[in-house]
Amino acid sequence: MKTLMNSRFYGTRKVPGDKSITHRSLMFASLAKGISHVKDPLLSADTYATKACMESLGVEIVAEPEGWKVDSPGRKHLQSPNAPLYTGNSGTTARLLTGMIAGIGLEAEIIGDASISKRPMDRIKAPLEQMGARIALKNDKYPPIKISKAELSPISYTMPVASAQVKSALLLAGLFVEGKSVITEPSPSRNHSELMLAEFGADISVDDHVITLDGGKELSPADVVVPGDISSAAFLLVLATLKPGSDITIENVSLNETRSGIIDVLEMMEADITVEPTSTTGEPIGNIRAVYTPKLKGFEISGALIPRLIDEIPILTLLAAHSDGPCTVRDAVELRYKETDRIRAVIDELSKFGFEFTEYNDGFTVSLEKIHLAEGVSMRGYGDHRIIMMLIVLGIVMDQPLDIDDMAAIDISYPDFMADLEALRKDA
Numbered sequence: 346m347k348t349l350m351n352s353r354f355y356g357t358r359k360v361p362g363d364k365s366i367t368h369r370s371l372m373f374a375s376l377a378k379g380i381s382h383v384k385d386p387l388l389s390a391d392t393y394a395t396k397a398c399m400e401s402l403g404v405e406i407v408a409e410p411e412g413w414k415v416d417s418p419g420r421k422h423l424q425s426p427n428a429p430l431y432t433g434n435s436g437t438t439a440r441l442l443t444g445m446i447a448g449i450g451l452e453a454e455i456i457g458d459a460s461i462s463k464r465p466m467d468r469i470k471a472p473l474e475q476m477g478a479r480i481a482l483k484n485d486k487y488p489p490i491k492i493s494k495a496e497l498s499p500i501s502y503t504m505p506v507a508s509a510q511v512k513s514a515l516l517l518a519g520l521f522v523e524g525k526s527v528i529t530e531p532s533p534s535r536n537h538s539e540l541m542l543a544e545f546g547a548d549i550s551v552d553d554h555v556i557t558l559d560g561g562k563e564l565s566p567a568d569v570v571v572p573g574d575i576s577s578a579a580f581l582l583v584l585a586t587l588k589p590g591s592d593i594t595i596e597n598v599s600l601n602e603t604r605s606g607i608i609d610v611l612e613m614m615e616a617d618i619t620v621e622p623t624s625t626t627g628e629p630i631g632n633i634r635a636v637y638t639p640k641l642k643g644f645e646i647s648g649a650l651i652p653r654l655i656d657e658i659p660i661l662t663l664l665a666a667h668s669d670g671p672c673t674v675r676d677a678v679e680l681r682y683k684e685t686d687r688i689r690a691v692i693d694e695l696s697k698f699g700f701e702f703t704e705y706n707d708g709f710t711v712s713l714e715k716i717h718l719a720e721g722v723s724m725r726g727y728g729d730h731r732i733i734m735m736l737i738v739l740g741i742v743m744d745q746p747l748d749i750d751d752m753a754a755i756d757i758s759y760p761d762f763m764a765d766l767e768a769l770r771k772d773a
């Protein structure tokens with residue numbers, strides 16, 4: 346990390362493939378009999394976990410120069426695994442896979458690492474049981490998730506929280522059930538499942554907050570091109586905004602409205618940011634340029650904006666360092682149920698440098714007079730990739746290399762993060 350100090354960051358870069366889209370491409374391709382291709386997938390610990398789970402069900406996935414070839418015997422020929430399915434650190438894998446296993450009538454036990462073992466799964470158990478699934482959890486809440494064979498019926502479900510993982514688990518469960526499943530969201534969460542299921546031939550329609558899936562139809566193989574992940578781009582965009590002399594363009598990144606809340610926030614803060622849409626092939630794609638902006642406005646984010654930037658909140662908090670007023674996050678209690686309690690982690694770590702927080706159950710208000718350099722302080726990453734990358738950006742902005750534990754957790758979503766920073770680094 347030392348080599349990144351006293352630098353500015355300049356240039357054009359692509360970030361790795363979108364994590365949410367990569368998980369879904371592997372799962373949907375595994376349900377469609379025949380060969381699908383996934384171009385430019387994210388190659389990271391989380392997506393390798395999904396790949397290994399699909400292979401355990403009997404799907405052949407081969408690396409090709411441009412990505413993966415997924416060869417599925419068809420959902421009727423997938424097999425119950427003879428060992429627990431290990432989802433590593435990936436909540437998306439655990440929740441979507443539960444819906445998928447229940448939907449194809451297999452039995453399996455789903456486990457994960459220490460963080461997954463503390464993430465709530467009752468949010469998928471309740472609606473899946475309403476469909477007829479048989480699911481057992483530890484203390485009725487946590488993994489291991491034990492799924493027994495059962496026949497399902499369609500569901501009509503109003504989700505209490507906007508969660509793409511819950512929505513997608515229900516869509517996966519309803520895919521091969523005759524009849525209409527209707528899912529209503531309180532506000533739109535990421536819609537990659539809806540877009541991609543249509544590409545794989547599912548009968549799915551969306552009307553405002555209501556998703557209707559007419560189940561019982563087989564999926565057909567499809568080729569998926571994975572755009573860059575805006576959640577990974579977020580770290581570079583915030584770095585460019587905060588670091589004097591910086592000017593970074595991220596190319597070929599997903600601009601999907603349900604994910605692009607970070608652009609709204611940067612614009613709200615009057616950061617120097619430019620968005621150039623390039624194409625739409627199911628997913629809207631484009632380039633985003635962020636240029637150093639010495640003075641920013643404060644932000645207040647809540648309500649329907651939160652699901653559109655939920656994973657970016659830790660890195661967005663750093664923008665308080667240059668804002669002329671406080672920054673407030675509300676309606677984000679979901680952050681407490683991620684890889685770690687991200688509200689606590691952000692408050693505990695940034696308080697070490699003079700960021701002042703008022704904590705709420707569903708967020709915080711943060712302001713900063715001046716960063717206090719805290720020599721020799723050790724930082725906790727909580728094994729959470731997004732907290733660790735936020736702390737790395739903080740260290741670069743302060744020109745103080747931070748001693749952060751668990752750096753290897755970057756591999757969960759952005760294995761090339763340090764290499765990309767090096768590639769963009771220029772002498773100040």
Ligand SMILES: O=C(O)C1=C[C@@H](OP(=O)(O)O)[C@@H](O)[C@H](O)C1
Nearest residue numbers: 365437507508509510511655656
């Ligand atoms: O469906 C997905 O791919 C994801 C949905 C979000 O979680 P929730 O569904 O719990 O909001 C997000 O935080 C996660 O990183 C990925």
Ligand SMILES: C=C(OP(=O)(O)O)C(=O)O
Nearest residue numbers: 434435436437438656683
């Ligand atoms: C919360 C995240 O992922 P998951 O829920 O898949 O573990 C994330 O990537 O920030």
